[in-house]
Amino acid sequence: MKKLVLICFVCLIAGGGFIFLFNRHQKSKILAQYSEEARPSIKATKIKDYNKTLDVMASSSSYNKDHIDSYLEIEYVSQPDFPNKVETLLNKNYKPEEINKIFASLSETNVTKLLNKDYLDLNNFYQISNFDVDLYDEYIAYQKEKNLDWDKAVTYVNLHLNHNFYENIETVENPDDLLVLVNKFHALPADYEPDDLVNVGQYSYKMRKVAAESLEQLMAAAALENMNLIPFSTYRSYDYQKGLYEYYLQTDDVSVVDTYSARPGHSEHQTGLACDIRSSVLNDNLTDHDYQWMLDNSYKYGFIVRYPKGGSEITGYVEEPWHIRYIGVEHATKVHDLGITYDEYYDLYLKKS
Numbered sequence: 568m569k570k571l572v573l574i575c576f577v578c579l580i581a582g583g584g585f586i587f588l589f590n591r592h593q594k595s596k597i598l599a600q601y602s603e604e605a606r607p608s609i610k611a612t613k614i615k616d617y618n619k620t621l622d623v624m625a626s627s628s629s630y631n632k633d634h635i636d637s638y639l640e641i642e643y644v645s646q647p648d649f650p651n652k653v654e655t656l657l658n659k660n661y662k663p664e665e666i667n668k669i670f671a672s673l674s675e676t677n678v679t680k681l682l683n684k685d686y687l688d689l690n691n692f693y694q695i696s697n698f699d700v701d702l703y704d705e706y707i708a709y710q711k712e713k714n715l716d717w718d719k720a721v722t723y724v725n726l727h728l729n730h731n732f733y734e735n736i737e738t739v740e741n742p743d744d745l746l747v748l749v750n751k752f753h754a755l756p757a758d759y760e761p762d763d764l765v766n767v768g769q770y771s772y773k774m775r776k777v778a779a780e781s782l783e784q785l786m787a788a789a790a791l792e793n794m795n796l797i798p799f800s801t802y803r804s805y806d807y808q809k810g811l812y813e814y815y816l817q818t819d820d821v822s823v824v825d826t827y828s829a830r831p832g833h834s835e836h837q838t839g840l841a842c843d844i845r846s847s848v849l850n851d852n853l854t855d856h857d858y859q860w861m862l863d864n865s866y867k868y869g870f871i872v873r874y875p876k877g878g879s880e881i882t883g884y885v886e887e888p889w890h891i892r893y894i895g896v897e898h899a900t901k902v903h904d905l906g907i908t909y910d911e912y913y914d915l916y917l918k919k920s
Contacts, residue, residue, distance in 0.1 A: 640663035733751050737752060808832075871902045
């Protein structure tokens with residue numbers, strides 16, 4: 568009996584040694600997968616498999632052994648200065664699952680901005696593509712005030728709609744861009760005039776060449792359906808718009824004029840890409856039939872109805888069925904299909920972050 572116990576004891580010791588050697592061998596195999604720079608920092612840890620984030624962190628000067636468990640939960644992304652960003656976010660008390668969402672959802676610009684701010688609760692913003700970290704407090708305040716969906720609150724704040732019109736004005740830096748945004752918060756330089764203005768067909772009205780040619784195609788298409796559409800106001804200089812605005816002020820209060828006329832520098836007509844177009848049977852508007860045709864077809868020729876019904880809260884102007892703006896077929900089609908104003912479209916899809 569004693570001999571049997573002794574044999575079992577010896578087997579147990581041998582088995583334990585075998586397991587020890589086996590585990591040590593397995594850990595050596597795992598450790599060998601890590602970079603040489605990382606191995607000294609992690610050889611004493613209880614790693615069970617290779618982890619890219621741990622490898623990168625342990626190879627950097629940002630490594631903190633107290634955060635190993637967090638590193639193992641964070642998915643590696645190829646982003647400049649990844650180790651520093653991870654460590655900074657962890658030190659700001661972001662949880663690994665939050666950090667994964669940050670890298671997956673936010674732009675590199677926004678991630679960098681986060682590094683210079685205290686912890687922010689981003690749960691409402693991860694899936695909002697036009698979210699800007701710098702405007703976080705404004706989003707929170709505006710959403711609370713207006714009780715809007717978060718995506719709409721973000722877009723409206725980005726468009727400065729949490730301010731009065733003609734406040735926080737930015738001067739347009741790229742007035743020749745066919746997609747330039749001109750509105751009550753974005754002004755053209757007073758001396759800007761396009762250098763490619765041409766007549767629209769037989770008319771003396773001028774537009775930029777690509778817009779003029781597209782407008783001719785639009786009018787020709789309408790004519791095939793027995794509609795005679797006529798341009799009656801196209802390019803306007805800064806000085807012309809100034810005189811027009813001051814003329815309206817002679818009869819209406821500024822609060823009223825601002826709903827139907829742009830202040831100088833804020834008119835799309837100055838871009839040479841906008842046109843007021845009328846039905847031949849009216850002096851300065853479209854018939855209901857012609858307006859519906861414009862809504863349904865203008866995008867095919869690169870134009871949008873710039874101030875549509877229901878858009879006044881965003882554009883600051885009453886509905887103007889006659890005012891169309893050239894932005895090219897690709898973008899005009901998207902604006903048409905999405906059913907949103909150009910202001911919203913610009914912020915969502917065109918604005919450079």
